[in-house]
Amino acid sequence: MSAPGGVDSGRVRLNAWVRGRVQGVGFRWWTRARALELGLVGSASNLADGRVEVVAEGPREACERLLALLRGGTTPGRVDVVVERWSAVRGDFGGFVER
Secondary structure: OOOHHHOOOOEEEEEEEEEEEOOOOOHHHHHHHHHHHOOOEEEEEEOOOOOEEEEEEEEHHHHHHHHHHHHOOOOOOEEEEEEEEEEOOOOOOOOEEEO
C-alpha cells in the first residue's frame, strides 16, 4: 500500500503540526514518550504561533499509530487539529528529542 505522495509502506517520515493548548502542558514530553515506545526517532518542537511540530521517522505503521495517539484525546492539554504530511525518511535523527 502506498502512502500519499508515493512514499512506500516501509519506513517513512511524518510531519504533524498540532494546534490547541499544547504548549506548557507536558505535550512534547508525552509525545516523546509515545514515540520512543513505538520505536520512532524524531523531535517535538514548540513553534512561535503556539503549535507543536512533531517529526517522526520509522515504520509506517508506528508513525500511523503516533498520529492516531496525537488525535486520540488522551494527550496533555487539548488538541484541536492535527495537520499531517508524509515524505521519505531523511535519516537525520538518532533518537527522539524535545526542542
